Amino acid sequence: xxxxxxxxxxxxxxxxxxxxxxxxxxxxxxxxxxxxxxxxxxxxxxxxxxxxxxxxxxxxxxxxxxxxxxxxxxxxxx
Numbered sequence: 268x269x270x271x272x273x274x275x276x277x278x279x280x281x282x283x284x285x286x287x288x289x290x291x292x293x294x295x296x297x298x299x300x301x302x303x304x305x306x307x308x309x310x311x312x313x314x315x316x317x318x319x320x321x322x323x324x325x326x327x328x329x330x331x332x333x334x335x336x337x338x339x340x341x342x343x344x345x
Contacts, residue, residue: 272342273297273310293342307343 269278271294278284278294285291285298293304296313305313314333318324324332337343 271297272340273304273337274314275336275340304342307337310343311337 269284269289269292270276271278272292274294274297276283276294276296281287281289283294285293285295285304286302287295288302291298297305297310299305299309311330311333314337315326315330318329318332319326322329322332
């Protein structure tokens with residue numbers, strides 16, 4: 268099973284991939300309307316909001332957690 272290079276989400280079904288295209292390395296949650304992948308800043312913001320919503324952290328802590336997770340993902344490695 269592939270995992271999204273931008274957020275780490277497991278992509279098990281065709282619907283999980285950006286535009287349903289299994290050749291894409293990123294998921295449907297990491298794509299813009301045109302099918303391109305989110306920028307680092309866009310992904311950081313959406314992951315921060317996701318962490319706030321699911322884990323109840325304050326914004327600063329959630330942003331730090333998102334940064335920490337993202338630095339381990341292939342799309343954001345330096």
